Amino acid sequence: MKKNMNKVAVVGAGIIGVCIAHFLRKNGHEVILYDQNEPGTQTSFGNAGLFANKECVTANSPHLWKKLPSMLLSKNGPLVIDWFYVFKHLPWIVRFLRNCTTSRVEHIAKSLSSFSSHAKFAYEEIFNEMDISEYIVQEEPIYLYESKQLFENDQYAFNLRKKYNVHFDIINKEDIAKMEPSLEPIYYKGIVLKGESFTISPIKITKKIFDNFMNNGGNFVLTKINSIFKKGDSLFLRCNEGDHQVDKIVVAAGVWSNVLARTIGDNFPLDTERGYHIMFENNNNLLTRSVGWAKTGFYMTPMEEGIRAAGTVEIAGLKKPMN
Ligand SMILES: Cc1cc2nc3c(=O)[nH]c(=O)nc-3n(C[C@H](O)[C@H](O)[C@H](O)COP(=O)(O)OP(=O)(O)OC[C@H]3O[C@@H](n4cnc5c(N)ncnc54)[C@H](O)[C@@H]3O)c2cc1C
Structure with missing residues (x-):
């Protein structure tokens, strides 16, 4: 040495x-x-x-309070909470909620966008040294909104992304149908995560x-x-x-x-944001890119063995069996 x-x-x-x-x-x-x-x-x-090289939006949000009651009562929503676990870990929850003020969320978004922008360069360095190109698809992911209200609810997240240079384009129903013809043409709007x-x-x-x-x-x-x-x-x-x-x-x-x-x-x-995935085998040609849904908070990604549906946030610790 x-x-x-x-x-x-x-x-x-x-x-x-x-x-x-x-x-x-x-x-x-x-x-x-x-x-x-x-x-x-x-x-x-x-x-x-x-690859979310430039993301800066986290689960913390000053608007979480408004969404919380409906989110918490839903077993199939993007956020599921085990109340027994939460009461046992109140200090963590209190810290989490303290980090939902506008100033804290701005601080987190600023730090995260700066921190995660290094990931791009680190990955580039690795990918230049070993050929991983066969496993990477350069199609930008999209995130879809079923209704005007869901889209407007995310205005705060859009503003954060704009402020911290996380580039995205807004697309409409026709754009979505052209990009992903296998999807039902029912979406109000979507965003394209540029460069991802x-x-x-x-x-x-x-x-x-x-x-x-x-x-x-x-x-x-x-x-x-x-x-x-x-x-x-x-x-x-x-x-x-x-x-x-x-x-x-x-x-x-x-x-x-x-x-x-x-x-x-x-x-x-x-603490952990538990998440799940399931595979729909042999269907990978139905999508050309990873597609996310605002309403349910999960993504569907065409992978080697089929389409993988993955996502949701479950706050329930490490020991609880699968939901
Ligand atoms: C459903 C879901 C979807 C996600 N989607 C995305 C996405 O699209 N994009 C994205 O960027 N991120 C995504 N994430 C997050 C991403 O997967 C994780 O951030 C990432 O895999 C964490 O990597 P890691 O190496 O820190 O942890 P891990 O991959 O969990 O590795 C930790 C390792 O530590 C080992 N270990 C733990 N304790 C010990 C011990 N005491 N002794 C020895 N070994 C130990 C474990 O065995 C494990 O192999 C998703 C997560 C989930 C759950």
Whole structure:
């Protein structure tokens, strides 16, 4: 190992951990990637496949209060809340709601648009090094509004996107029919997310970056990390096979990150937006791009094996069985 290079453990081999491991290895560090599952098989497997390089709109909104009652009573809406879980985690909910004021939402949108704009360059760097083009479709996703009211309800989100340079075009019923002829011509309006694209296989992208990391001298250990601890000045990971000493640790364990970080006293308020997907096999030629629906909050994306319907936000923690 060269001078100033570290032995770094990255915990979590989802898309985030694999990309971090790739860049650390490229910079000459000795990198060991740990995961209790095969790389890319958890959240990074089941998503809707959209690249949202410039998104700045989150679930927090000053208008959430108005929408909340109808959203909360619906079991099939874009937001589903487990009340028992919420009452058990009131401090998190209070913090979430505090971040729904106009000034906080503006602050989040500004930070997020700046933060996520780096993702585009990082992905470009990766995609220039390994050929992933067969898994990426350069068709801009669209998001559809069934009624004038739904469209007007999103005015605040449109203004945020405009303010923070997240480009989109507004399209009408005829445009939608031309772009996606298989859809019923019933939509009031839609938006096109300019410059974005989607993947037909999220897992194959993660696997390709992972394989490249391994070919460049990276290491992978299939095990669960139970805790992180310090002994004197030394830093350790504890797994069932024993303790591993490293110089630095990156926790990239997705929604499980705070469970692990807590073992070394780092307690940050991370909760999960649970989501689901189902596959409609052999129908992938019905759509040319990823299509989202404002009313239900999910996307349908044509993937390798068929059309994947994915989305919704369920606040119910990590332990509850599937809804
Ligand atoms: C339904 C749905 C649709 C989505 N659609 C999109 C989309 O279209 N576009 C988009 O950008 N994002 C989307 N997302 C979000 C996106 O999928 C996630 O942000 C992303 O996959 C997170 O990657 P990650 O590497 O952080 O987590 P993960 O992929 O979950 O990886 C974390 C890894 O850590 C491992 N791990 C956890 N704890 C330990 C431990 N103690 N020891 C060892 N290993 C551990 C896990 O096994 C896992 O492999 C969607 C999410 C959902 C649920």
